[in-house]
Amino acid sequence: MTAPPRRRSFFRVVAALAASALVAQCAPAQAESIVKLPAAAVDPAVKAKRATAVLAGGCFWGVEGVFSHVKGVISVESGYHGGSAATAKYELTHDGRSGHAEAVRIVYDPSQVSYGTLLRVLFSVVADPTLKNRQGPDVGSQYRAAIVPLDAVQRQVATSYLAQIGKGKYFARPIVVPVESYKRFYPAEPSHQDFMRRNPSNGYIVRWDAPKLAALKRLFPAIVRAAPAP
Template identity: 45%
Template sequence: MALECDLPAASRSAPHHKFPDPPEDLPTTGGPQSIVLAGGCFWCVEAVYRQLDGVLDVTSGYAGDQESTANYEAVCSGRTRHAEVIKIDYDPARISLGRLLKVYFSAAHDPTQVDRQGNDHGRQYRSAIFYADEDQKRVAESYIHALDAAKVFQKPIATTLEPLETFFRAEAYHQDYAARNPYQPYIAGVSMPKVEKTRQYFPDQLKS
């Protein structure tokens, strides 16, 4: 993980108060649901979502390729099709898929960067939503179209929509990494600004 620089002006989004809600969403009833998201280093994205009310658990892992290459050394080589991802288990009665996606696009990462986040380069750092079914795909796709049409970002959104075949849990030392290593330079310099941005943008969605 390399230290990430500030986002370039070309990819900055509109002010948060003008950031639109998703035009479609899933029902807020039923039991726990899950969604798998890739937005660069999984340490950063995991830390963003762990603080949100309605999020039951967040697991760092890999998605996009076979089990034989679902390990940190292979994925970091950039020679696999895996992305570093998080699996969010959530209660739809307390936080919807649309709300999770709004956090994803507005605060968790820069969705306009292709195969990178800041100084982290490679397809393992791509922006991607791994959908479990057609309903998840429809909600995500409609939101991407709406954000692009509204020109929320100064560059087109590069987030790919990929069917989730298998989620592979990452090694134990990656789980809850930011909370356990708050003074590690990458966490302090990259993860925590995203955590603080989320707290600023979504104060009504934070766990007590």
């Protein structure tokens, strides 16, 4: 039976509350993962009015919420990537066996924001690139951070940027983010779309995702939209 959205939100809150019991352990890791990384050294201009990126960075609520506030982003959609159509459902991804990652599909204007800038935002304020199969209080391969290039240029930028931030030693641990081959992106259920904007008082959002949006505004004010993209 499919759990109703309210129950799923409750499970998120429970996870956040459980994590708060280990706040002395979790807080330093959270603070360490928010760092203003350098711009991508390899980031060729794309001559197109629109481009698409598929990225994963843990729970898609916060990933979508942050990227919807980036200038040049036209739309952001939460969904699943890595598994089959049969398992592209919220309740079927939580045993870690579906192959799916909670991901977002970003449509953006390359003349306003580059692919490299999207990666810079992802690893500066959204996801800790040193964590494997987890982010924040969420554990499992469905919460992995991952880059999913849609063409050869995106793959070049992705591999170059991971090498760049790894050599720069901006993090205490090694970079473990995979660059995955694109399969198919499956949109998530309507209850998960635009979740952060619609539920600003949700316990999980307040504890784990609102700080990411605040960090975006603090570290990259020049690329923050006045109003979020749809």
